[in-house]
Structures are given as structure tokens and as C-alpha cells.
Amino acid sequence: MSTLQNQRVVLASSPDGELKPSDFGLETDAMPVPGKGELLLETIFLSIDPYMRFWMRSEKSYNNPIKPGDLIVGATVSRVRQSQNPGWHEGEWVLAFSGWQRFAISNGSGLRRIDPAIAPPSTAVGILGMTGFTAYAGLRNVGRPKPGETVVVAAASGAVGSAVGQIARIQGARAVGITTGAQKLAYVKDELGFNAVIDYKAPDFAARLTDAVPDGIDVYFELVGGPIWDAVLPLLNTYARVPVVGLIADYEARAGEQAAPDRLANTMGQIMGKSLTLRGFIQTEFADEQLGDFLREAGTWFADGRLRHREHIVEGLENAPDALIAQLKGGNFGKMLVKVGES
Amino acid sequence: MSTLQNQRVVLASSPDGELKPSDFGLETDAMPVPGKGELLLETIFLSIDPYMRFWMRSEKSYNNPIKPGDLIVGATVSRVRQSQNPGWHEGEWVLAFSGWQRFAISNGSGLRRIDPAIAPPSTAVGILGMTGFTAYAGLRNVGRPKPGETVVVAAASGAVGSAVGQIARIQGARAVGITTGAQKLAYVKDELGFNAVIDYKAPDFAARLTDAVPDGIDVYFELVGGPIWDAVLPLLNTYARVPVVGLIADYEARAGEQAAPDRLANTMGQIMGKSLTLRGFIQTEFADEQLGDFLREAGTWFADGRLRHREHIVEGLENAPDALIAQLKGGNFGKMLVKVGES
Structure with a gap:
């Protein structure tokens, strides 16, 4: 560790409309020093996720908006580099929420230990972490697919989408993925084992989707x-x-820039008419209630090869803005990570 | 009964856009004659409900569309005038689904006996029937208000809306109604006992609604x-x-006639951002599961005066189209009924 600055x-x-590199700034700070009871964490991987863009919305922000001058938030896979807290020791891998920075101070609260013997530590923010759990919790609590039912997901080669289809299959449902590009289409069908995959850029996309769900969605x-x-x-x-x-x-989309016609009445009508x-x-x-179940079940599926994943790793903290910009355009192929520190 | 024809x-x-009287036709048929096992029902009241207009949509119909030439469907309060079925006898009041006609044949299936000693028979399509149960089931299964929570409903003086607010109050929630017109505003606040009522035609409607829900909705x-x-x-x-x-x-609204801008993205964003x-x-x-509970509970609330209702009665089958047209414009004040036959 030769870095003496953060x-x-x-x-x-x-940002207004499309995110640009100039919406971000790279700052250099003094190296933080842990006080009594605190830890110094080094960020090894940043998890790059679309919700980050949502939190940057200026016109309407729902939870914890990211405002100009704020550190970009996000989950990280980190290592303990110094510990003034008897509960943690140097070298441990932890799941943290350090945001987009090389080093962070933590008092240990909210950290989760990662055991690198079970799976590569980066999976703790991916298939065996927040993204995998998002797929699992959405199916368990909202989607509740019954065996033989049809589950459709777009961004099907991405971190959450790929887990949705695979877990749906494990639970006995049919999985239909939507993505684009020959490589991603082949990956979703052949490697992830979805029952069907549809290219949303195909001119007859809607007809193909209809054919792929003979019993509806x-x-x-x-x-x-x-x-x-x-x-x-x-x-x-x-x-x-x-x-x-x-x-x-x-x-x-810029505020007020959504194109006519208004699609809301049709959506609400279908919610009502089809009891959606x-x-x-x-x-x-x-x-709190279900993460333990998920880690146990998904750990088994991962170990026996039924739950696969793919990572898209960009090197260097300074490239995190470009990584997020690319992800928002669908330019990633798998779970997007930025590798920040040396493991 | 001098009528010899139906x-x-x-x-x-x-209909395309606003419903017009010319969208309807009045037909005269031969008087139907019940066969073995059948009943002749005379319609006393028609229930007039907004969903009827929804079912007439030509462009997209979800369930049982009403097509040109079809009888207009709907629940009725009817009496048995002739019975060839030992399970039913002449003079009995029944809840039926005869539609907009003076007489109908039934084999008894789907009928429910109405006891006129408990409540006026017309309540069987209103506060103690489908409309009351719609309010009850929506709160019980979807709304699930906790004591102290805020429940908002528009069309608050109408059949379903008035029941929503009153049942929410009985269950310990705050009820805020939205309607317009001095009489309806006073009725909702003073007679139905909503905690607050807002006039949606007020120029500062949004601000007034905000003030009426200090803890949100x-x-x-x-x-x-x-x-x-x-x-x-x-x-x-x-x-x-x-x-x-x-x-x-x-x-x-006519197909494709919805005004810009597109409001769907904002609605979906709030669904996501606020976990709606x-x-x-x-x-x-x-x-099947809950109507019995409702009849028991609502019967008690009705009897002890905690669940009030109001009927808007139009005389004559031939005026049913005007009654529905008026209802769609908010011209009713209470549960809209058409009185067809003599009780």
C-alpha cells in the first residue's frame, strides 16, 4: 500500500438527461485515520448499479438523493487495512457501503464478513449479494411464480435479470429473456438455460415475444x-x-420530455381489467427476514452450477463514471464492477 | 301485472368517446315463459354502475365485452313471478344478474335470496351488495389500512366511495374524501363522517389535498x-x-386521444421509488371466501347506523341509458338505481 491519499x-x-463524464469530479483527500473502535477499509471492488443514476435525479428524488458535491454512493467489496476495533482484524474481506472512494472509515456497523473460501469475494455484491437477492426477493414476495407459469425479464444477461430467469427455472417456471446482441442472446439461452430469448431490436419484437409466451405472461x-x-x-x-x-x-429522460401520447390510462385500465x-x-x-434463506439457497445453487453469473470488470476508480454511463446504455455484459484496489 | 311483453x-x-342515448336501443320481445325447473323473474331495480361503460369499449375489452345487439348486462333486484322450480316460490325477492330488461328467465343458479325484513331490497345491489363489498374487499385485501393511517377516495359521495371512507373509519383509519358540489361535500363530511373532504374543482385542489393529509396517504x-x-x-x-x-x-377517452405528455414513466418511477x-x-x-363475512359485518354496521347510504333512483327502464350517461359525468348523488317494476 503505497497510496497515502484518498x-x-x-x-x-x-445530470440533466444522459449522464456525462463531466457530471463527475475526482477529488483527492487526506488519507483517513481510524479512531478508537474504527476500521480503515480499502475498496477492492465497486458495485456499479443503475439505481445510482436514479438517485442522481434532480427534479424528484425519492430516497437519499445524491446532490452536487456528494460522494457517489454504492456497495463495495472491501478489506480491513487497519483495525482499532477488536471485532475486526486486518486483512478480512467485508461487504461495505463505502461508495466511490479508495478508502473509508467504518465503525463496523452494517458490515458483513465475506468468506473468500466459499466464493470469490466479488460475488458478495453480485450473484450472492444485493443483485442476486433482488431477483430472489422479487420472485419470492411479488412474482411468486408457480411451476409451469411464465416469467419474463428484460436485461436478461445482466446481473439481476440473469438471476431472475435462473431462479425462476429452478422453481419450475418457464423463463423468457429479453436482450439484444448475438453474444448476449446466445449466453441467455445456452449458458443460462432460459427457455427462450427475444431480441428487442428485432423489427418484429412484439410478435416474437407473443410467440414465445403461448400461455401469456x-x-x-x-x-x-x-x-x-x-x-x-x-x-x-x-x-x-x-x-x-x-x-x-x-x-x-428529461423532465417533461416524455413523448406523447399518454400511456398511463392504458396501463391503469389493464391493471384494473386484468386484476394485475x-x-x-x-x-x-x-x-432482515430473508437474506439468510437466500444466502443458503443461492449458495447451494451456485456451488452445484445451477446459478451462473458473469462479471464485467473495469479497472480503476477514475473509470467508474464511464462504467456507469456504459451500463445505462446496456454496454455491460454481466455484473458491472470497478476494480479499485489490490486484493 | 298488465304487461304481456318483455x-x-x-x-x-x-360507443366512441362520450356515451350517447343513440348508442342504445329499446326492443320489445315476446313475454318469456319459464320451462320446467325455471323461474320468471321481474326486474324491480337495475343497478347502474360505471363498469358497464368499460365493458362497452370496442378497442380493448377485457372480460365479456358488450357488443352491438347485446343486452346491457348488470345486477338486478328482482322478484319471482312464476316458478316451475320447487326451490323458489312466487313473490320471493332475489339478487339476480338479469341485465336491462323487464323480465328474465332463470334456472335459479347464481340467484341469492334477499330478506326484505333485514333491509330494503335495493340495498342488495348497493351498500349491502356488490358496491359495499367492493369497498370492503378492496380495503381488506389490498388497502389493509392500519389504525391511524390515511385512506383517500374520490367519488366519495358515490356508492363505493362512501362505503370506502365509512369502513376505513370503522377500522380506525383517517378517511379523506374527494368530490365536488356543496351538497356532496357537506354530505361526505357531515353525514358520512369523513375526517376531511376536498373539492376537486377548487383551483388550489392539490394544495388543499396536501393540507388534508399531513402524514401522507x-x-x-x-x-x-x-x-x-x-x-x-x-x-x-x-x-x-x-x-x-x-x-x-x-x-x-377515445383511443389514441390521450393528451401529452406521457405520465406513465412518472407513475412507474414512483411505484419503484416508493415501493408502492x-x-x-x-x-x-x-x-366466495369473504362475502359471508361482509354481509355479517356490514349488516351490523348498517343496522347500528355506522354505515350509511344514499340512493339516486331513476324511474323507468327506458331511462336507464340516461341514468348511466349521467353517472359517468358525476351527475348521480348516491347509488344509482333504475326502478323498473312494481314492488
Whole structure:
């Protein structure tokens, strides 16, 4: 460890529309020093997630908005470099929420130990962490697929989407993925074992989706928003369930810039006419009660090869803004991580 | 009973936009004659309900669309005039689904006896029937208000809305109604005992609604759709529940005629960001399991004066189209009924 200073990525200005590199700033600070009872954490991996863009929205922010000057938040895989707390020792791997910086001080609260003997530590923010648990909790609490029912998910090669389809399959449902690009299409079908995969850029996308769900859609796991919803909505069955977890296509729309016509009345009409359930959630809602179940079950599925994952690793803290910008355009292939420190 | 012919109101043409009298036709048929095992029912009251307009939509119909030439459907309070079925006798009051006609044949299936000694028979399609049960089931299964939580409902002087607020109060929640017109505003506040009532035609409606819900909205019982939703949405609390039962303001919109801008992305964003639940339903989904509970509980509330109702009675089958047209414009004051036969 030769670094004697900390580096942090902050929000330079609230983005309007598409996120740009100039919306971020890279700052250098004094190296933080842990006090009594505290730890110095070194960030090894940053988890890059679409919700970060949602939290940067200036016009309407729901929870903990990221404002100009603020550190960009996010989960991290970190190591304890110094400990003034008898509960933790140097070298331990931990799941933390340090945000986009090389070093952080923690008093230990909210940290979770990662055992690197069980799985690579980076999985603690991915398939065996927040993203895998988001898929699991959305299916368990909202989607509730019954064996033989049809589950559809877009961004199907991504961190959450790939877990949704695989867990749905493990639970006996049919999984239909939506993505684009020859590599991702092949990965979802052949490696992840979805029953079908549809290219949303195909000119006959809606017809292909219809053909892929001969019994309609019972669960649509909403990660993307935008025009895919218009193709999904008429295919939803009576009593279909829609966990609403991400709306990546909508995050960068400018206020008031959404195109006519108004699609709300049709959506509400279908909610009423087909007795649909739409339910937004953030995985933290269910973590206290169900995270233990998930780690146990998903650990087994991961170990026996039924739950696969793929990581897209970008090197260097200074490249975190570009990594998020690329992810928002669908430029990642698998769980997006930034490797910050040496492990 | 001097009538020797039946009269029926049918759909003459699928309405486009606002419903007009010319969308209906009045037909005269031969008097139906019950066969072995059958009953002749005389319609005493027709229940007039907004969902009827929804079922007439030509572009997208979800369940049992009413097509040109079809009898207009609906629940009725009827009496048995002839019986060839030993299970029923002449003079009995029954809840039926005869539709908009003076007489109908039934084999008894789906009928429910009404005891006129307990409550006026017309309540069997109103406060102690489908409309009351819609309010009850929506609160019990979707809204689930906890004591002290805030329940908001529009069309608050109407059949379902008035029951929603009163049942919410009985269950210990705060009830805030939305309606318009001095008489209805006073009725909702003073006679029904809502905690607050707001005039949606007031120029500062959104500000008044905000003031009326200092702790935000936990349950919005959606009966109306349209612009009221835009005022409610930002006031919904995290984990708020929205039973979606009616969208009266949207039923008469012409296909593709909804005004810009697109409000869907904002609604979906709030569903996600505030972990909202939107759930459409039709009361029949819960009737097998919960109608008995409702009749028992609501019967008590009705008898002891805690559950009040008001009827808006129009005379004559031939005036049923005007009654529905008026209801869709908010011209009713209480449960809309058409009195067809002599009781």
C-alpha cells in the first residue's frame, strides 16, 4: 500500500438527461485515520448499479438523493487495512457501503464478513449479494411464480435479470429473456438455460415475444421500463404480478420530455381489467427476514452450477463514471464492477 | 301485472368517446315463459354502475365485452313471478344478474335470496351488495389500512366511495374524501363522517389535498383515474397501497386521444421509488371466501347506523341509458338505481 491519499468520485452537477463524464469530479483527500473502535477499509471492488443514476435525479428524488458535491454512493467489496476495533482484524474481506472512494472509515456497523473460501469475494455484491437477492426477493414476495407459469425479464444477461430467469427455472417456471446482441442472446439461452430469448431490436419484437409466451405472461420482472412495457402489457394474464425494480430506460429522460401520447390510462385500465399487481420494492425491505434463506439457497445453487453469473470488470476508480454511463446504455455484459484496489 | 311483453335495452353501436342515448336501443320481445325447473323473474331495480361503460369499449375489452345487439348486462333486484322450480316460490325477492330488461328467465343458479325484513331490497345491489363489498374487499385485501393511517377516495359521495371512507373509519383509519358540489361535500363530511373532504374543482385542489393529509396517504382507493391521480401520486407514502377498481374519468377517452405528455414513466418511477403496490381487482375474486363475512359485518354496521347510504333512483327502464350517461359525468348523488317494476 503505497497510496497515502484518498481518492473520491463526487457528483459535480446534477445530470440533466444522459449522464456525462463531466457530471463527475475526482477529488483527492487526506488519507483517513481510524479512531478508537474504527476500521480503515480499502475498496477492492465497486458495485456499479443503475439505481445510482436514479438517485442522481434532480427534479424528484425519492430516497437519499445524491446532490452536487456528494460522494457517489454504492456497495463495495472491501478489506480491513487497519483495525482499532477488536471485532475486526486486518486483512478480512467485508461487504461495505463505502461508495466511490479508495478508502473509508467504518465503525463496523452494517458490515458483513465475506468468506473468500466459499466464493470469490466479488460475488458478495453480485450473484450472492444485493443483485442476486433482488431477483430472489422479487420472485419470492411479488412474482411468486408457480411451476409451469411464465416469467419474463428484460436485461436478461445482466446481473439481476440473469438471476431472475435462473431462479425462476429452478422453481419450475418457464423463463423468457429479453436482450439484444448475438453474444448476449446466445449466453441467455445456452449458458443460462432460459427457455427462450427475444431480441428487442428485432423489427418484429412484439410478435416474437407473443410467440414465445403461448400461455401469456404470469410474472414480468420490471427492470427496464420504456417501450418493452408496451409489448409486455397486452400479454399479461389475469392476476399477473409485476415486481418493479428498475426502469433504466426512463432514468435519463428529461423532465417533461416524455413523448406523447399518454400511456398511463392504458396501463391503469389493464391493471384494473386484468386484476394485475404492480409492486415496487428495494431489496433492503426483505433483507432482515430473508437474506439468510437466500444466502443458503443461492449458495447451494451456485456451488452445484445451477446459478451462473458473469462479471464485467473495469479497472480503476477514475473509470467508474464511464462504467456507469456504459451500463445505462446496456454496454455491460454481466455484473458491472470497478476494480479499485489490490486484493 | 298488465304487461304481456318483455322490454330490453340493447347496445345499438359501440360507443366512441362520450356515451350517447343513440348508442342504445329499446326492443320489445315476446313475454318469456319459464320451462320446467325455471323461474320468471321481474326486474324491480337495475343497478347502474360505471363498469358497464368499460365493458362497452370496442378497442380493448377485457372480460365479456358488450357488443352491438347485446343486452346491457348488470345486477338486478328482482322478484319471482312464476316458478316451475320447487326451490323458489312466487313473490320471493332475489339478487339476480338479469341485465336491462323487464323480465328474465332463470334456472335459479347464481340467484341469492334477499330478506326484505333485514333491509330494503335495493340495498342488495348497493351498500349491502356488490358496491359495499367492493369497498370492503378492496380495503381488506389490498388497502389493509392500519389504525391511524390515511385512506383517500374520490367519488366519495358515490356508492363505493362512501362505503370506502365509512369502513376505513370503522377500522380506525383517517378517511379523506374527494368530490365536488356543496351538497356532496357537506354530505361526505357531515353525514358520512369523513375526517376531511376536498373539492376537486377548487383551483388550489392539490394544495388543499396536501393540507388534508399531513402524514401522507397510505391507501388511495382508485375509482376515478384522470387528473386526480396526479395530485395523489406525490402524496403517497412509502409502501402505500392502491386498490384499482374504477377509472371512470378514462372510460370515455377515445383511443389514441390521450393528451401529452406521457405520465406513465412518472407513475412507474414512483411505484419503484416508493415501493408502492397497485392492484386491480373485481369483487367476484373475493366473493366466495369473504362475502359471508361482509354481509355479517356490514349488516351490523348498517343496522347500528355506522354505515350509511344514499340512493339516486331513476324511474323507468327506458331511462336507464340516461341514468348511466349521467353517472359517468358525476351527475348521480348516491347509488344509482333504475326502478323498473312494481314492488
